[in-house]
Amino acid sequence: MVGIKLNKIFFHRLFNNLVEFFRSDASRFLFPALFLVLVFYIIPVIISVYLSFTPLKNWNIDRYAGEIIGFENYYKFFYMLTHDPSVKAVFLTTIVFVALTLTVNVLGGLGLAIATYFMSEKAAGGTQLIWLLPRMTPIAVYSMIWYYFFHPSSIGTLNSILLHLGLIDKPIDFGQGIIPWGAWAIIVFVNGLVGVSYGMIVFTSAISNIPKELVIAARVDGASNWEITRRILIPLLKWHIIYVTTWQLLSLITTYDHLFLLVKWGLVNRDYGTTWSLYIYNTAFQLGETDQGLAAAAGVILVLVSSGLGLLTLKLMGFEKMIKPPRGDI
Amino acid sequence: MVVVRLDRVTKIFKGGVVGVKDISLTIKHGEFMALLGPSGSGKSTTLYLIAGIYKPTSGRIYFDDRDVTNLPPKDRNVGLVFQNWALYPHMKVYENIAFPLRLKKLPEEEIKRRVLDVARMLQIDKLLDRYPWQLSGGQQQRVAIARALVKEPDVLLLDEPLSNLDAILRISVRAELKRLQKKLGITTIYVTHDQAEALAMADRIALINEGRIVQVGTPEEVYNRPATVFVGGFLGNPPMNFLEAEVEDLDKEIFLVIGKYRIRAPERYWSIIRRLKTKRVIIGFRPEDTSIKPESLDTICLPGRVYGIEPLGRENIVVIEIGGELVKIISGRRISLTLDQMVWICPVMEKIILFDPATGKALDRLVVEEKIRAI
Amino acid sequence: MPGMRDVEIRSRSTELLIMCIVFMLSLPVITGYALIILSSFSRDMVTNLDPSAFKPTLTNWILLFHGRTALFAGIRVNIWGIVFNTLIVALGISLLVTITGALTGYAISRMNFHGRKHIMALLILLHAFPGSVLVVGVAFIYRLFMPSYTYVVYYSFFFVILARAAIEIPMATWLMKGFFDMIPWEIEWSAIVDGASRIRVWWKILLPLIKPGLAAVMLFGFLAGWMDLIYVRTFLAEPTLAVFIEYNVHAEYAYLPLVAAAGTLYLLPTILFFLFAQKLIFTISVSGIKG
Ligand SMILES: Nc1ncnc2c1ncn2[C@@H]1O[C@H](COP(=O)(O)OP(=O)(O)OP(=O)(O)O)[C@@H](O)[C@H]1O
Ligand SMILES: [Mg+2]
Numbered sequence: 001m002v003g004i005k006l007n008k009i010f011f012h013r014l015f016n017n018l019v020e021f022f023r024s025d026a027s028r029f030l031f032p033a034l035f036l037v038l039v040f041y042i043i044p045v046i047i048s049v050y051l052s053f054t055p056l057k058n059w060n061i062d063r064y065a066g067e068i069i070g071f072e073n074y075y076k077f078f079y080m081l082t083h084d085p086s087v088k089a090v091f092l093t094t095i096v097f098v099a100l101t102l103t104v105n106v107l108g109g110l111g112l113a114i115a116t117y118f119m120s121e122k123a124a125g126g127t128q129l130i131w132l133l134p135r136m137t138p139i140a141v142y143s144m145i146w147y148y149f150f151h152p153s154s155i156g157t158l159n160s161i162l163l164h165l166g167l168i169d170k171p172i173d174f175g176q177g178i179i180p181w182g183a184w185a186i187i188v189f190v191n192g193l194v195g196v197s198y199g200m201i202v203f204t205s206a207i208s209n210i211p212k213e214l215v216i217a218a219r220v221d222g223a224s225n226w227e228i229t230r231r232i233l234i235p236l237l238k239w240h241i242i243y244v245t246t247w248q249l250l251s252l253i254t255t256y257d258h259l260f261l262l263v264k265w266g267l268v269n270r271d272y273g274t275t276w277s278l279y280i281y282n283t284a285f286q287l288g289e290t291d292q293g294l295a296a297a298a299g300v301i302l303v304l305v306s307s308g309l310g311l312l313t314l315k316l317m318g319f320e321k322m323i324k325p326p327r328g329d330i
Numbered sequence: 331m332v333v334v335r336l337d338r339v340t341k342i343f344k345g346g347v348v349g350v351k352d353i354s355l356t357i358k359h360g361e362f363m364a365l366l367g368p369s370g371s372g373k374s375t376t377l378y379l380i381a382g383i384y385k386p387t388s389g390r391i392y393f394d395d396r397d398v399t400n401l402p403p404k405d406r407n408v409g410l411v412f413q414n415w416a417l418y419p420h421m422k423v424y425e426n427i428a429f430p431l432r433l434k435k436l437p438e439e440e441i442k443r444r445v446l447d448v449a450r451m452l453q454i455d456k457l458l459d460r461y462p463w464q465l466s467g468g469q470q471q472r473v474a475i476a477r478a479l480v481k482e483p484d485v486l487l488l489d490e491p492l493s494n495l496d497a498i499l500r501i502s503v504r505a506e507l508k509r510l511q512k513k514l515g516i517t518t519i520y521v522t523h524d525q526a527e528a529l530a531m532a533d534r535i536a537l538i539n540e541g542r543i544v545q546v547g548t549p550e551e552v553y554n555r556p557a558t559v560f561v562g563g564f565l566g567n568p569p570m571n572f573l574e575a576e577v578e579d580l581d582k583e584i585f586l587v588i589g590k591y592r593i594r595a596p597e598r599y600w601s602i603i604r605r606l607k608t609k610r611v612i613i614g615f616r617p618e619d620t621s622i623k624p625e626s627l628d629t630i631c632l633p634g635r636v637y638g639i640e641p642l643g644r645e646n647i648v649v650i651e652i653g654g655e656l657v658k659i660i661s662g663r664r665i666s667l668t669l670d671q672m673v674w675i676c677p678v679m680e681k682i683i684l685f686d687p688a689t690g691k692a693l694d695r696l697v698v699e700e701k702i703r704a705i
Numbered sequence: 706m707p708g709m710r711d712v713e714i715r716s717r718s719t720e721l722l723i724m725c726i727v728f729m730l731s732l733p734v735i736t737g738y739a740l741i742i743l744s745s746f747s748r749d750m751v752t753n754l755d756p757s758a759f760k761p762t763l764t765n766w767i768l769l770f771h772g773r774t775a776l777f778a779g780i781r782v783n784i785w786g787i788v789f790n791t792l793i794v795a796l797g798i799s800l801l802v803t804i805t806g807a808l809t810g811y812a813i814s815r816m817n818f819h820g821r822k823h824i825m826a827l828l829i830l831l832h833a834f835p836g837s838v839l840v841v842g843v844a845f846i847y848r849l850f851m852p853s854y855t856y857v858v859y860y861s862f863f864f865v866i867l868a869r870a871a872i873e874i875p876m877a878t879w880l881m882k883g884f885f886d887m888i889p890w891e892i893e894w895s896a897i898v899d900g901a902s903r904i905r906v907w908w909k910i911l912l913p914l915i916k917p918g919l920a921a922v923m924l925f926g927f928l929a930g931w932m933d934l935i936y937v938r939t940f941l942a943e944p945t946l947a948v949f950i951e952y953n954v955h956a957e958y959a960y961l962p963l964v965a966a967a968g969t970l971y972l973l974p975t976i977l978f979f980l981f982a983q984k985l986i987f988t989i990s991v992s993g994i995k996g
Binding site: 116250257 | 712720808841935
């Protein structure tokens, strides 16, 4: 009884708020964006959730989409997770990939931001441009560049360097031959380069907001670059580091486009080069027999994980604003 | 404790902005030197050049006989206090003060001893466990000074350290700071744009305008014998009054003609005026060195009309119009004046300073310069 | 000390050391890009760093523009058509993202409405949705509204532009919000006091003031559309440069230096932006993350 009543109040208030919102000027400004987000963001996610309860295969919507099979796809996915070596590999790869790339991204971004701080302005600008390049490059070209860099034949740049140095006598197949670490190294490297720029930018702009007197006063007192980094810059960037870490964590869990071609072209092993997110895409669109129901089930689990982390990020961002100290701090 | 000497130091920034130009200045051992000038005149630039934060475009800087021109700041052993104090927001007061000693890798016990000593001296020993943002402005300022002093610097450099404090606190801190400086006997350079502050605290004042040093001297010297119109107009509240006049040389006497009126030029200037063949001068006289009389036949007095009266409590500032120009006179409260009343103002003859309108320099300075050139 | 980052007198040796290290770390990136670009002007791929493999030629580019993907065989593609497709998608997304971004950015920056906080939170939470889960649902909608055969091409372009633009909306909104935030309120108030409607104020007064912001979002949307791989390969009925490269990089018949030329062509906007719009790129990257 109480539940129903509460619900009634809740919906009443929701309804009132919605009416209020649509009456407001703001709704006119927000309408186009809300429409697009609704149709191409929110409804698809709801559909994905729905599809995870259907046996949809090969996009045969007429035949399968109306059928509800309960949690069968979920059972199947968990069964595969524990028994299918490929899916096990994907799971392991996801964890290793996210952990390592995250480390590379955050530390790399921090390192670059601090390194460029100690450089002349010109050199800093050049460095930032170089490290922004991967993010701004068409994914296909970017994948192609690393495809040739790590190519398993002597045409590959890395192989030819190693050959010239006499470290190896014949080309190595890094992505397929050295399993799993070769494949992992490549995907972490390729994605790491894209992600580093994010941290670099956030940290650079945060550092530029630190009053320069702090650094200069420390210099007058005799601080070296390392001491300024350790005792002043990093403590002042604490919140930014936490923020970048959670944000990048989310990105890495959900990203797959920079891996797609590396796997498709066979540069890296299919199992140890595929993350959970890519696995969902490939299951739904790529493999010989596509299984959208299974893909959706795997997807829903991923959504649960990532939206939990998303809420955490929100908390952190709000927190950051709340603790804003009165003066000096950034 | 050292002597700081700047030898023809010039600093030009990227883009050609002139910070300071051709500055030569010696700050004596244990001296409290104030750098005084308007905003953008190059005071901070001078200070940062001494600290080693800026590298001079030309010229040399010496600490005693040591050429420190290219020495990085950390090797100069200077203590620096910024205008905004630059306290580290993530460190407690204790850590802030200890920081310079930490960098020197001193043993923990010595750090503690020195931090406590300096904190006690500045009466902030109860605040050591707080963060900077938990302190009042005055307390933060003490912490900043403590941090500069804890390393026992050879030179103490202060960049407008009091400008973030409110007016009353500023005046009480002034005296304290001066006492402290004298007690420690540390060579101190103090940047300020507040003339009262400079006059009250400094042993000597260096006036800077547009990147150049205009005059260096004790507060009495720069106040009573300003070298230029700028110095006269910058010091004092209200500042020196200026009236332009034509020179009328009647062989026996020299008169200065202001509009319809004329006054006798002070006798000590006669030879100078003749020597320089000056045609026009600017007459400078201080508001407090001038009296107001209802009637006068004195040849030094000028008639004027009372334009406004600003009571200051102890005295009045009387604004008087003379031939279209306004001058300010400080008068005792005994004389009662009404608006538009005609009065006579009489500057004290000995305190009048004559300037050259073309260069703005005092005439006696010009004579000295000419003599030097002649040699 | 305006514009100062550090004291002017300091030892340059650590700075040099840092620069050397960063340069060494940047070397793979520089090499990777340089080798692909160089290969496009060479008869053989030079990715093996062998100088003797570099035989300068423009053949690759000529063949590419003639639409021949192999040196001798007869496979032809309409490369201009492919570039055109890519351009349409990129421009469409750019336009859509700019308009919606400018609208939402304004609303969030300037208006206090019911649910403002929720919408801001939603924009951030959207980042947490895995793209691959999304694309399954989007594909379902795509198939649900599939028109008859004759219109599929138009439909697919339309669909890709809308769907891909939707993904960029959160970013574009933050970006524009940042620009609107910088404009003093008084400018707007005086117009509103004079009786202008919000839409009018937005269109007549604010948009002209944030031209750099609009340029930044436009560029940002263009690059997003231009570089996209997944949406175009999944939904678009016609190939784009991304798809062309996807199918030719490891195809046996493909003449690799020619694919390198296609890649370089595809890279061209990025390079041009880096050469001529560095400021804008920094603006985008800096303000894009203020959220
Ligand atoms: N790092 C810098 N780069 C370029 N120009 C500078 C720099 N620092 C100072 N300037 C310029 O040099 C001139 C002198 O500046 P300075 O900071 O020394 O003035 P100041 O006397 O301290 O003024 P204030 O009382 O306002 O602090 C000014 O025109 C200023 O714009
Ligand atoms: Mg200053």
